[in-house]
Amino acid sequence: MKKKKNLEGYKQRGKRFIPPLKQLPGIREYSYVNDMLPELIWLGLIHDRMSYNFGARTLETVVGVTKKWPKLDNPKNFATQSAYADITEGQKSEIKNAWNKHSLLNEIQHALAPLVLLYDNFSLSFVGPPSSLISQEVLIQRMKQCVRKHLNKYETPGIVLLGTIMLTRLMAGTIKFAANLDIPDFNSVIEKPETDEAKRAAAFLRSSSMAEFGLLSLKNIWPKYFWNRGAELSRCEYPENTLL
Amino acid sequence: MTDEQSKNIDKFLSDYCNIIVAGFKERWDNYIPEIYHNEISEVIGGLAARQATLAIEIARNPGIWNGHIAPIILRCMTDTHITLAWILDSPLERSKEYIRFGLGQEKLFIEYLQNEIDQIPDGEIDEVEQLIEIRKAWLNSQLLEWAIEINIGSWSGKSTREMAIEAGCESLYKFAYVPFSGPAHSMWQHVGIYNVIQCNNPLHKQHKIPIIPSLGIEPDYLYRSSKYVSRTYILISEKLDLKCDVPLPIIFFDNNFPFQNSNEAINC
Numbered sequence: 001m002k003k004k005k006n007l008e009g010y011k012q013r014g015k016r017f018i019p020p021l022k023q024l025p026g027i028r029e030y031s032y033v034n035d036m037l038p039e040l041i042w043l044g045l046i047h048d049r050m051s052y053n054f055g056a057r058t059l060e061t062v063v064g065v066t067k068k069w070p071k072l073d074n075p076k077n078f079a080t081q082s083a084y085a086d087i088t089e090g091q092k093s094e095i096k097n098a099w100n101k102h103s104l105l106n107e108i109q110h111a112l113a114p115l116v117l118l119y120d121n122f123s124l125s126f127v128g129p130p131s132s133l134i135s136q137e138v139l140i141q142r143m144k145q146c147v148r149k150h151l152n153k154y155e156t157p158g159i160v161l162l163g164t165i166m167l168t169r170l171m172a173g174t175i176k177f178a179a180n181l182d183i184p185d186f187n188s189v190i191e192k193p194e195t196d197e198a199k200r201a202a203a204f205l206r207s208s209s210m211a212e213f214g215l216l217s218l219k220n221i222w223p224k225y226f227w228n229r230g231a232e233l234s235r236c237e238y239p240e241n242t243l244l
Numbered sequence: 245m246t247d248e249q250s251k252n253i254d255k256f257l258s259d260y261c262n263i264i265v266a267g268f269k270e271r272w273d274n275y276i277p278e279i280y281h282n283e284i285s286e287v288i289g290g291l292a293a294r295q296a297t298l299a300i301e302i303a304r305n306p307g308i309w310n311g312h313i314a315p316i317i318l319r320c321m322t323d324t325h326i327t328l329a330w331i332l333d334s335p336l337e338r339s340k341e342y343i344r345f346g347l348g349q350e351k352l353f354i355e356y357l358q359n360e361i362d363q364i365p366d367g368e369i370d371e372v373e374q375l376i377e378i379r380k381a382w383l384n385s386q387l388l389e390w391a392i393e394i395n396i397g398s399w400s401g402k403s404t405r406e407m408a409i410e411a412g413c414e415s416l417y418k419f420a421y422v423p424f425s426g427p428a429h430s431m432w433q434h435v436g437i438y439n440v441i442q443c444n445n446p447l448h449k450q451h452k453i454p455i456i457p458s459l460g461i462e463p464d465y466l467y468r469s470s471k472y473v474s475r476t477y478i479l480i481s482e483k484l485d486l487k488c489d490v491p492l493p494i495i496f497f498d499n500n501f502p503f504q505n506s507n508e509a510i511n512c
Contacts, residue, residue: 005359006352006355006356006359007352007355007394010394014397015395015396015397016393016394016395016396016397017348017393017394017395017396018393019389019390019391019392019393020390021390021391022390022391022393029391034280220280223280224280224281226280227279227280227282228278228279228280230279231276231277231278231279232276235273236272236277
């Protein structure tokens with residue numbers, strides 16, 4: 001048997017060996033944790049407090065409102081928090097009123113309280129604070145739990161979070177699948193997460209959402225602020241039984 | 245060495261190690277890490293912790309305070325300091341490059357292991373496969389394998405001398421890094437002094453014959469390591485604007501070393 005060469009497929013440029021996929025032109029790298037999670041975590045807070053279904057209704061209401069707005073050259077995806085950064089005050093009111101009309105607003109305010117009250121630049125802060133007082137300690141704790149739960153894009157909460165990008169497009173009717181395409185059942189991710197069907201659906205959601213995210217070309221202002229704010233809010237924590 | 249002297253040195257070494265840890269901890273506690281570009285704090289914190297670890301390990305092992313072993317560690321400490329000082333001049337770009345280089349080296353090693361697996365005796369294949377899996381998992385937890393470039397040059401694109409000059413550590417390079425490189429690489433300037441001796445047989449043209457000498461303890465090596473770790477602490481305090489009330493290890497050494505001078509310690 002012919003022996004495989006070391007670094008097969010790599011291309012040498014000076015003293016560097018470039019892997020095959022990075023030789024392709026126009027490749028841009030996005031990180032789920034670094035860039036996508038901060039954009040989607042507001043929905044994670046809603047999923048945590050209420051349910052995945054409630055999160056879907058939240059997005060559905062936004063899509064219903066924004067469908068009437070003038071078309072943009074670069075369409076937004078309202079699953080991302082940055083999509084709300086430069087909408088007008090009037091448009092913010094429209095969304096808030098729609099959530100209120102569908103009896104969603106109160107729970108959204110409670111769910112998003114950590115982001116509204118602890119993160120100055122959160123673009124959905126127009127929802128306003130919750131009706132009851134919550135201590136900073138509790139808010140930080142909730143944020144920590146939520147981020148920890150959604151850190152892994154291969155586990156259900158992370159998969160669902162990524163799926164909201166595609167879900168929003170489906171709701172808006174801006175994405176269509178060819179009739180001959182064998183689309184997996186997306187509900188299986190939540191209902192039967194251990195099955196092959198769920199794994200196929202998860203892979204489909206991950207790849208399509210990551211591709212869509214790349215097309216949105218969002219700036220990294222919010223992700224950068226979000227992660228660095230985390231360092232201001234709470235100190236490093238060493239794992240148990242680890243001494244500095 | 246009397247019992248009392250032994251107790252004194254034990255206490256000194258224990259307190260000295262505690263000072264190194266406390267100095268690191270206080271500085272780190274005052275530091276707010278950049279989380280989005282996490283490479284910066286990971287590399288700076290990791291290298292500073294590495295320097296502290298080396299200083300502590302020297303202190304805990306007086307048996308290596310000799311010309312055979314101590315210079316190897318001291319050379320590593322000077323290298324660590326120069327690397328850190330150079331990275332701190334452009335933290336984002338250089339810490340990323342430092343990490344990428346390390347991941348590339350790991351990827352290359354995994355390739356070597358995978359491609360040689362058919363040469364491995366049957367009984368050891370499982371163990372090697374497990375080793376490959378563990379190393380791959382570490383690699384993929386940071387950057388997916390398909391995105392890892394391999395650099396077979398210097399990680400920084402520069403020699404250590406150039407890095408030292410750029411980072412304002414030229415004297416450290418000239419008077420510590422260079423002389424300690426001899427023992428670290430077992431070069432003749434070290435081996436010719438420590439591991440050969442002139443043969444007494446006049447018929448042998450005064451050639452040199454190998455020796456394995458047993459050397460005594462020289463606390464000066466510990467002193468030098470206290471100097472290097474202190475230099476690193478000063479560097480991170482200045483560059484990252486970190487206040488620290490814990491005395492520097494070298495100050496602690498000067499004020500608390502239980503012998504009047506190194507000779508007294510050597511003669512004990």
